[in-house]
Amino acid sequence: MSAALKLENLTKDFPVGKRMFGPPRGVVHAVRPVTLTVETGETLGIVGESGCGKSTLARMLVGLLSPTDGTIEIEGAALDNADPSEFGRKIQYVFQDPISSLNPRKTIRQVMEAPLKHLHSMPKARRRERIAEIFDAVNLREEFLDRYPHEFSGGQAQRIGIARALAAEARILILDEPVSALDVSVQAQVLNLLARLKAELGLTYLFISHDLAVVEAVSDRVAVLYFGAVVEVGRAEDVFRAPRHPYTKLLADSAPVVGRDLKAPEGRETELPDPLNPPTGCAFRARCPRAVDRCAAEDPPLMEMGSGQLAACFNPVPEGEAAK
Ligand SMILES: Nc1ncnc2c1ncn2[C@@H]1O[C@H](COP(=O)(O)OP(=O)(O)OP(=O)(O)O)[C@@H](O)[C@H]1O
Numbered sequence: 001m002s003a004a005l006k007l008e009n010l011t012k013d014f015p016v017g018k019r020m021f022g023p024p025r026g027v028v029h030a031v032r033p034v035t036l037t038v039e040t041g042e043t044l045g046i047v048g049e050s051g052c053g054k055s056t057l058a059r060m061l062v063g064l065l066s067p068t069d070g071t072i073e074i075e076g077a078a079l080d081n082a083d084p085s086e087f088g089r090k091i092q093y094v095f096q097d098p099i100s101s102l103n104p105r106k107t108i109r110q111v112m113e114a115p116l117k118h119l120h121s122m123p124k125a126r127r128r129e130r131i132a133e134i135f136d137a138v139n140l141r142e143e144f145l146d147r148y149p150h151e152f153s154g155g156q157a158q159r160i161g162i163a164r165a166l167a168a169e170a171r172i173l174i175l176d177e178p179v180s181a182l183d184v185s186v187q188a189q190v191l192n193l194l195a196r197l198k199a200e201l202g203l204t205y206l207f208i209s210h211d212l213a214v215v216e217a218v219s220d221r222v223a224v225l226y227f228g229a230v231v232e233v234g235r236a237e238d239v240f241r242a243p244r245h246p247y248t249k250l251l252a253d254s255a256p257v258v259g260r261d262l263k264a265p266e267g268r269e270t271e272l273p274d275p276l277n278p279p280t281g282c283a284f285r286a287r288c289p290r291a292v293d294r295c296a297a298e299d300p301p302l303m304e305m306g307s308g309q310l311a312a313c314f315n316p317v318p319e320g321e322a323a324k
Contacts, residue, residue, distance in 0.1 A: 009071070
């Protein structure tokens with residue numbers, strides 16, 4: 001397998017409380033150095049509570065935000081050197097609510113034509129054919145093309161979002177909560193469609209979700225984010241069934257949906273630390289039932305826990321202590 005995406009120390013700081021003169025009042029470290037590789041054809045799930053940096057990470061990958069530091073490599077080409085149009089083509093964002101990201105005054109055909117025209121300079125006749133092929137691939141009827149965004153149901157809208165990414169000839173899709181706003185039966189249809197397209201087209205997915213059951217079902221590997229950093233990464237079944245980081249164990253024990261009913265051990269904090277005033281050492285230690293002295297002094301790096309599972313913890317959950 002070759003790498004579709006390689007992130008090396010990717011970092012994003014937001015200065016806050018900007019003043020006319022002098023430095024800003026503080027800095028939010030929204031994404032702390034993230035190093036990750038996603039193989040071609042793989043689905044990497046990304047989970048974590050609200051505010052842990054998922055969207056900031058995703059927005060850097062599609063060029064909506066520029067990194068403070070670090071590098072992004074797509075199919076072997078570093079972002080800085082790559083032709084921006086090539087970059088924009090290969091990695092596409094599929095929003096949770098694709099319709100609100102579309103211009104309400106443009107028909108779906110106009111929306112679909114834009115990438116074919118601008119990224120691929122495709123002549124008109126070929127564009128019509130290509131749009132028909134893509135609509136067929138995502139099970140949408142061609143007659144929908146002359147309608148406007150608000151005329152679609154949630155499931156249809158999500159198919160349109162996927163179709164738009166395919167029109168750009170994306171190789172990597174960032175799926176940001178792609179099914180969380182849909183009814184369960186429609187969720188299954190969209191997930192099946194994504195699985196089929198991935199197999200047929202050899203796509204690579206980054207699947208961001210609060211729903212651990214969905215993430216486990218669709219992901220080959222999972223990265224768990226906490227306070228802007230990857231705290232655990234490994235095969236989906238290992239990470240959820242035998243988590244080594246105490247935060248992942250907390251998520252797995254509190255499932256199914258991250259952020260809802262997160263259990264806090266007796267006398268421990270439940271909230272994320274203040275981003276403007278981060279703690280020393282491990283960011284999770286105030287909530288952690290396994291914290292030891294070292295955790296206050298040093299921020300643990302990701303460490304090998306066996307069979308490719310990595311966790312950033314000095315006192316990991318013992319192997320074999322499966323999640324409840
Ligand atoms: N433009 C900004 N300026 C300042 N801080 C920001 C900005 N955007 C995000 N942040 C902060 O960066 C951190 C990460 O936010 P981000 O939106 O990436 O989290 P998230 O995991 O995607 O959350 P959610 O699940 O709610 O979408 C948070 O502390 C957030 O307040």
